[in-house]
Amino acid sequence: MTEITSESLGEALPREMARVRDEVLPAYMEANKMPQANCDFAIASIRIDLNEATRAMAEGDLQSMIVLYQRLRDYRL
Secondary structure, three states: OOOOOOOHHHHHHHHHHHHHHHHHHHHHHHOOOOOOEEEEEEOOHHHHHHHHHHHHHHHHEEEEEEEHHHHHEEEEE
């Protein structure tokens, strides 16, 4: 079943940014310490998307905010 919420993009995007910054990125950074792991590309991608999301919000770039919200939602542990 699909969950329906009335959360605005202005509320949802910062929430996703915090989730990725506080949960996903640290997990990738920790995994990258293992000898056989190579998460450099994923870590760089996450950082770029977080920076771009911050920029899009600051500039009020709605189209970019929508795209970046979806990208951030796709990051999983």
